[in-house]
Amino acid sequence: MDSPAIDLRDPAFVGNPYPFYARMRAEAPAYWLPHGNGGMWMFTRYADVELILKDLRFKKDTSRFVQPGEQNFPQMLNTDPPDHTRLRSLVSKAFTPKVVEGMGPHIQGIVSYLLERAKAKGELELMADFAMPLPVIVIAELMGVPMEDREQFREWSTYFALGNDALATPEARERAGLGIQSLVGYFQHLLAQRRQEPRDDLISGLIAAHDEGGKLSAEELIGTCILLLIAGHETTVNLIGNGTHALLCHPEELERLRRNPGLLESAVEELLRYDAPVQRSTFRYAGEEAEVAGQVIQPGQQVSAVIGSANRDPEAFPDPDRLDLGRTPNRHQSFGRGIHFCLGAPLARLEAQLALKGLLEAFPELEFAAEAPAWRPATMFRGLERFPVAFA
Ligand code: HEM
Numbered sequence: 001m002d003s004p005a006i007d008l009r010d011p012a013f014v015g016n017p018y019p020f021y022a023r024m025r026a027e028a029p030a031y032w033l034p035h036g037n038g039g040m041w042m043f044t045r046y047a048d049v050e051l052i053l054k055d056l057r058f059k060k061d062t063s064r065f066v067q068p069g070e071q072n073f074p075q076m077l078n079t080d081p082p083d084h085t086r087l088r089s090l091v092s093k094a095f096t097p098k099v100v101e102g103m104g105p106h107i108q109g110i111v112s113y114l115l116e117r118a119k120a121k122g123e124l125e126l127m128a129d130f131a132m133p134l135p136v137i138v139i140a141e142l143m144g145v146p147m148e149d150r151e152q153f154r155e156w157s158t159y160f161a162l163g164n165d166a167l168a169t170p171e172a173r174e175r176a177g178l179g180i181q182s183l184v185g186y187f188q189h190l191l192a193q194r195r196q197e198p199r200d201d202l203i204s205g206l207i208a209a210h211d212e213g214g215k216l217s218a219e220e221l222i223g224t225c226i227l228l229l230i231a232g233h234e235t236t237v238n239l240i241g242n243g244t245h246a247l248l249c250h251p252e253e254l255e256r257l258r259r260n261p262g263l264l265e266s267a268v269e270e271l272l273r274y275d276a277p278v279q280r281s282t283f284r285y286a287g288e289e290a291e292v293a294g295q296v297i298q299p300g301q302q303v304s305a306v307i308g309s310a311n312r313d314p315e316a317f318p319d320p321d322r323l324d325l326g327r328t329p330n331r332h333q334s335f336g337r338g339i340h341f342c343l344g345a346p347l348a349r350l351e352a353q354l355a356l357k358g359l360l361e362a363f364p365e366l367e368f369a370a371e372a373p374a375w376r377p378a379t380m381f382r383g384l385e386r387f388p389v390a391f392a
Helices: 011-014 018-027 046-054 085-096 097-102 104-121 126-131 133-144 146-164 171-196 201-213 216-231 236-249 253-257 261-274 343-360
Strands: 030-035 036-044 285-286 290-292 296-298 301-306 384-386 388-390
Touching: 011 285, 011 290, 011 301, 036 046, 046 285, 046 301, 085 201, 085 216, 097 301, 097 343, 104 126, 104 133, 126 133, 126 236, 126 343, 126 384, 133 146, 133 201, 133 216, 133 236, 146 171, 171 201, 171 216, 201 216, 236 253, 236 261, 236 343, 236 384, 253 261, 261 290, 261 343, 285 301
Parallel strands: 036 301
Antiparallel strands: 030 036, 290 296
16 A cells, blocks of 8 residues: 555645646556555546445445444434435425525625625635635525634634544544534534424424434434535535636636626536535545555555546646636536435535625625635545635
């Protein structure tokens, strides 16, 4: 299991991982990344990524890795069928394309409010002022999480997401533990409150499924709340941030979109492909011996599908490093594949479409500010820490 001389801890990886992926696809399509107490096989070619995401020999159930004394909070993304099927069906009704479509005017209202606020202030830090609040407000409202707690759970969620990454420092790992503990405590409290005073929101619906139907356990209830909150935080935020960044790096494509607003849907798909917010799949391990890209994977070994690389594989996309907002077909894998395909995809798409449309209409002169944007160090969630923009 020798790692080839492609170093993902090279600081250049954080700014631009794509040349690293190109080498991995060519030289080491099964790449061993040691981390923490073990390591994982990373697969970078389009076909292998699709296989890992779809093949149920690769398991997600984390319960067997829980250390004595540690708690486990099952949810759909860390379980296999039949638990996965049950847990997913309990919330899927809240995310159907039809339900999400009905949220359009409300999301539009939030977009306008945030942009007006930035205009009045005369400056825009794209992440803190726009990309971050929009998805967080939407998911918090949908779930029924009080808005005034926003700053607090945003911090815990980010600790958790970054601290569990293969590039995380020991301090970041420690903060991740703190983040998850805080989120558990927070939801325990909120769930108790909502049980006393049910409302018309997702959390109250989940409590009823637990209390009345026995359809999910107390741990699953907390696990599901945490999953939805984090999924709503660390992903759509980065689609808006990375998408705007890609547009500003390609002024001719930005101009093309401004002149042709009918391109909006296809533009969002291309931005998803070009700089995927979730660069690699979440935890999976081989349930049995399996061979992928010529590599035998032993039962119990971790695997990861590098979505960000699959999306740039020349075997799947002509001229893959070119941003082409009209690209068709565009079978990117940014929302995953198979039974764990992103439940929030319709919501994420709508939010990003309305956000970009609003941003371009509000600021016809949008451009990079003098201060360069800064990327967060991570292999899973690719996003910007800070992104000041200028709008003349
Ligand atoms: C699953 C990406 C937004 C909820 C996934 C997966 C990906 C993904 C790649 C599969 C992970 C794997 O198989 O390892 C994204 C991206 C988003 C986004 C790129 C934004 C641009 C959202 C939103 C929600 C959401 C807004 C809503 C709360 C979920 C859930 C799953 C999931 C619940 C687990 C599905 C299952 O296990 O059956 N997402 N996501 N996502 N996503 Fe998203």
